[in-house]
Amino acid sequence: MTDTPQTRAGFVALIGEPNAGKSTLLNRMVGAKVSIVTHKVQTTRARIRGIAIEDASQIVFVDTPGIFRPRRRLDRSMVAAAWGGASDADIVLLLVEAHRGLTNGTQAIIDALKAQQVRGPVALIINKIDRVKSEALLALSQKMNEAYPFTRTFMISAERGHGTKDLAQWLAAELPAGPWLYPEDQIADLPMRMIAAEITREKLTLRLHEEIPYQLTVETENWEDRKDGSARVDQLIYVARPGHKGIVLGKGGETIKAVSTAARAELEEFTGTKIHLFLQVKVRENWLDEAERFREMGLDFRDGDA
Numbered sequence: 001m002t003d004t005p006q007t008r009a010g011f012v013a014l015i016g017e018p019n020a021g022k023s024t025l026l027n028r029m030v031g032a033k034v035s036i037v038t039h040k041v042q043t044t045r046a047r048i049r050g051i052a053i054e055d056a057s058q059i060v061f062v063d064t065p066g067i068f069r070p071r072r073r074l075d076r077s078m079v080a081a082a083w084g085g086a087s088d089a090d091i092v093l094l095l096v097e098a099h100r101g102l103t104n105g106t107q108a109i110i111d112a113l114k115a116q117q118v119r120g121p122v123a124l125i126i127n128k129i130d131r132v133k134s135e136a137l138l139a140l141s142q143k144m145n146e147a148y149p150f151t152r153t154f155m156i157s158a159e160r161g162h163g164t165k166d167l168a169q170w171l172a173a174e175l176p177a178g179p180w181l182y183p184e185d186q187i188a189d190l191p192m193r194m195i196a197a198e199i200t201r202e203k204l205t206l207r208l209h210e211e212i213p214y215q216l217t218v219e220t221e222n223w224e225d226r227k228d229g230s231a232r233v234d235q236l237i238y239v240a241r242p243g244h245k246g247i248v249l250g251k252g253g254e255t256i257k258a259v260s261t262a263a264r265a266e267l268e269e270f271t272g273t274k275i276h277l278f279l280q281v282k283v284r285e286n287w288l289d290e291a292e293r294f295r296e297m298g299l300d301f302r303d304g305d306a
């Protein structure tokens with residue numbers, strides 16, 4: 001008989017306000033960029049699973065959209081996806097930004113957490129500790145733990161990797177015993193065409209200003225593996241206003257060219273193959289009211305919602 005350790009596996013949902021660093025933490029834990037990250041709020045739109053292995057445990061991290069007071073139909077679907085992630089998870093991690101403390105937004109999330117059934121432990125993750133003095137952390141931790149009975153508190157920097165190993169080890173020990181849920185070499189549970197669309201959306205978000213990133217969506221229309229080992233990828237960028245098309249293209253097409261170059265480089269790194277990326281911008285004034293667009297993003301479209 002061999003003495004193999006007990007395997008464990010389960011889902012760990014990352015929730016918090018927009019910009020808390022949920023996607024950064026997921027990528028850090030997985031050790032690869034699975035979920036897009038920008039300095040802007042509301043970057044993540046749907047649930048994204050990234051898989052990490054720690055000791056004999058397979059930890060399936062579920063990145064979710066930031067939770068905020070939704071206005072548009074898209075916002076409501078995003079927030080619903082976040083809460084769906086929390087209620088399906090074995091463990092919930094609530095992320096807050098160390099330098100912002102207990103904000104009204106986080107208080108609203110705590111109130112909602114209290115009002116609903118969460119299956120397992122809820123841990124507090126104070127992120128971005130690189131931005132504050134350590135004295136401030138203790139006070140914040142105390143205040144947060146008075147607001148909610150967190151099972152544990154971790155102080156981390158997702159970006160720099162401080163404290164993340166301790167967190168991974170705690171999660172690994174806390175998950176339910178059972179067989180792994182995915183093959184051991186799988187790091188994401190998201191179709192490649194969706195990852196590719198997200199990469200392009202990240203590059204667009206980084207280069208475009210004000211409301212434009214919030215009013216566009218990217219879809220991979222076609223993915224063709226070629227005999228020479230390369231792939232041709234065709235993507236459509238839907239914008240909601242005629243005026244946005246010119247802005248996305250940029251003067252002499254320079255914006256879209258820069259986006260395409262950056263997205264192709266990242267996609268090549270992710271896939272390890274040569275990519276020919278073709279981007280097309282389409283004006284579609286009502287894409288924010290189309291069920292098909294929501295489905296492509298992996299979101300529920302709720303009829304009657306406007």
Ligand SMILES: Nc1nc2c(ncn2[C@@H]2O[C@H](COP(=O)(O)OP(=O)(O)OP(=O)(O)O)[C@@H](O)[C@H]2O)c(=O)[nH]1
Nearest residue numbers: 018019020021022023024042043044066157158159
């Ligand atoms: N200084 C510092 N910045 C961080 C840290 N973690 C994340 N960030 C930055 O915070 C910003 C937001 O990070 P994201 O991971 O996109 O945040 P998010 O919670 O996924 O945001 P949404 O998807 O919009 O809900 C990015 O600019 C990150 O680089 C950290 O530990 N320290």
Ligand SMILES: [Mg+2]
Nearest residue numbers: 022023043044
């Ligand atoms: Mg995110």
